[in-house]
Amino acid sequence: MLEGIFKVLSDAIFYNLIREDRYLLFVNGFKVSIQLTVFAALIGVAIGLLMAISKLTNNRILNRIATAYTDVIRGTPSVVQLIVIYYAILGSSHLPKILVASIAFGINSGAYVTELIRAGILAVDKGQMEAARSLGLSYYQSMRYVIVPQAIKNILPALVSEFIVLLKETAIAGYIALDDLTRAGTIVRGRTFDPYTPFILVALIYLYITSILTAFMGRLERRLRQSD
Amino acid sequence: MIKVVDLHKYFGNLQVLKGVNNEIKKGEVVCIIGASGSGKSTFLRCLNLLEEPTKGEIYIGGVSITEHMKDINKLRQKVGMVFQQFNLFPHMTATENIMLAPVRVKGMPQDEARKKAVELLRKVGLPDKDDVYPSQLSGGQKQRVAIARALAMDPEIMLFDEPTSALDPEMVGEVLAVMKQLAHEGMTMVVVTHEMGFAREVGNRILFMDEGIIAEEGTPEEMFSNPKKERTRAFLSKVL
Numbered sequence: 001m002l003e004g005i006f007k008v009l010s011d012a013i014f015y016n017l018i019r020e021d022r023y024l025l026f027v028n029g030f031k032v033s034i035q036l037t038v039f040a041a042l043i044g045v046a047i048g049l050l051m052a053i054s055k056l057t058n059n060r061i062l063n064r065i066a067t068a069y070t071d072v073i074r075g076t077p078s079v080v081q082l083i084v085i086y087y088a089i090l091g092s093s094h095l096p097k098i099l100v101a102s103i104a105f106g107i108n109s110g111a112y113v114t115e116l117i118r119a120g121i122l123a124v125d126k127g128q129m130e131a132a133r134s135l136g137l138s139y140y141q142s143m144r145y146v147i148v149p150q151a152i153k154n155i156l157p158a159l160v161s162e163f164i165v166l167l168k169e170t171a172i173a174g175y176i177a178l179d180d181l182t183r184a185g186t187i188v189r190g191r192t193f194d195p196y197t198p199f200i201l202v203a204l205i206y207l208y209i210t211s212i213l214t215a216f217m218g219r220l221e222r223r224l225r226q227s228d
Numbered sequence: 229m230i231k232v233v234d235l236h237k238y239f240g241n242l243q244v245l246k247g248v249n250n251e252i253k254k255g256e257v258v259c260i261i262g263a264s265g266s267g268k269s270t271f272l273r274c275l276n277l278l279e280e281p282t283k284g285e286i287y288i289g290g291v292s293i294t295e296h297m298k299d300i301n302k303l304r305q306k307v308g309m310v311f312q313q314f315n316l317f318p319h320m321t322a323t324e325n326i327m328l329a330p331v332r333v334k335g336m337p338q339d340e341a342r343k344k345a346v347e348l349l350r351k352v353g354l355p356d357k358d359d360v361y362p363s364q365l366s367g368g369q370k371q372r373v374a375i376a377r378a379l380a381m382d383p384e385i386m387l388f389d390e391p392t393s394a395l396d397p398e399m400v401g402e403v404l405a406v407m408k409q410l411a412h413e414g415m416t417m418v419v420v421t422h423e424m425g426f427a428r429e430v431g432n433r434i435l436f437m438d439e440g441i442i443a444e445e446g447t448p449e450e451m452f453s454n455p456k457k458e459r460t461r462a463f464l465s466k467v468l
């Protein structure tokens with residue numbers, strides 16, 4: 001009985017990881033997923049900052065643009081966005097595939113980051129701005145020295161949580177023929193005809209990264225709360 | 229020092245100030261009393277343009293501030309404000325709260341600003357709270373830091389909006405004492421308050437606001453012992 005289980009496990013490991021160096025497919029897929037997530041996160045934060053500011057200013061045109069952007073992104077499936085952005089807009093350029101995909105995911109994540117930053121700033125008591133302005137600080141100085149430092153405490157933990165979501169979202173990168181971690185699972189399954197093991201491995205790898213991020217988020221939250 | 233002419237303020241369709249006129253002299257302590265919703269805060273907040281007047285003129289030191297909305301930051305340096313909810317910056321120590329505006333607005337060197345902050349904390353009776361964060365202070369202590377913060381810009385006028393209303397009763401006295409001291413030093417003060425004892429003792433003049441206008445005004449003796457208007461009498465009989 002025990003021998004039987006052992007045999008099944010060692011076979012699974014042999015065929016899905018060792019034979020033909022298949023573990024390399026997972027390793028490379030892991031690298032692609034991480035690169036994609038990091039680039040997309042950077043692009044998303046940059047877009048999110050710009051759009052959050054656009055939403056918070058009194059400029060009507062900027063308000064409209066930012067609102068249209070977040071509405072469209074949050075109102076459509078990310079797979080659809082990825083394909084449209086990839087083929088229709090960026091596919092014709094000669095940029096590396098992974099960069100184009102990062103931009104697509106960044107544009108997607110940016111909408112959620114926008115809302116996150118906006119909510120973080122709005123959560124700061126409005127008396128803070130009034131007190132700063134009443135002392136003679138300009139709007140910009142009040143934002144910089146009074147509002148933003150407090151908003152960051154609201155924003156940072158939520159941002160880490162958005163990165164976790166983003167990492168999982170990149171699992172659809174296979175739709176544009178990018179060999180990410182999930183795609184590695186599909187490729188290995190195609191060779192071994194083992195329906196379970198490749199994706200259990202993939203799931204464990206995702207879980208490993210997200211649990212690191214989750215632990216980091218918890219520590220960050222505690223640190224930020226302490227400094228109050 | 230302050231002259232208000234026919235001041236009107238609307239919030240959308242709601243008319244909150246319906247033609248306020250008054251003149252406040254240098255060194256005067258003016259207390260504003262009146263029922264909730266009568267427009268006291270709105271009037272006070274117009275004086276440093278936290279609210280933009282819909283109509284009318286406000287002159288401070290002879291200059292129309294309503295005409296010079298661009299120089300708003302300059303104006304606010306001359307007019308300190310103390311809020312009911314203190315509004316201290318929670319991510320800064322007491323000293324840093326006080327230093328912020330002198331350093332960033334006036335460009336005062338850090339060490340000079342720090343020295344000034346320490347002096348001001350001593351003045352409001354908190355000599356040992358330099359490096360303490362607002363969350364570690366009691367309500368009364370917070371409000372005294374807030375007063376010190378406003379004083380750091382050497383304002384010519386101080387505005388107080390119910391500075392003791394958010395305090396536990398046992399802490400009201402310490403804040404009023406600081407305000408009284410300021411008044412004795414000759415600061416021009418406009419104080420919205422429900423503390424009739426303070427208004428009577430420290431105020432030079434009392435304004436009774438009712439439904440967006442100054443319905444009656446006079447010295448504390450006139451107002452408290454012998455109010456002329458029925459509305460004033462009705463209000464005072466409720467609060468005294």
Ligand SMILES: Nc1ncnc2c1ncn2[C@@H]1O[C@H](COP(=O)(O)OP(=O)(O)OP(=O)(O)O)[C@@H](O)[C@H]1O
Pocket residue numbers: 239242244262263264265266267268269270271
């Ligand atoms: N920003 C605003 N937007 C809309 N309405 C407002 C605003 N600020 C004040 N009001 C309204 O204006 C009226 C007067 O408010 P104000 O705060 O000046 O009264 P108050 O005399 O200070 O009252 P209280 O004693 O309760 O502080 C109220 O009806 C209030 O609801």
Ligand SMILES: [Mg+2]
Pocket residue numbers: 268269270389390
């Ligand atoms: Mg009020």
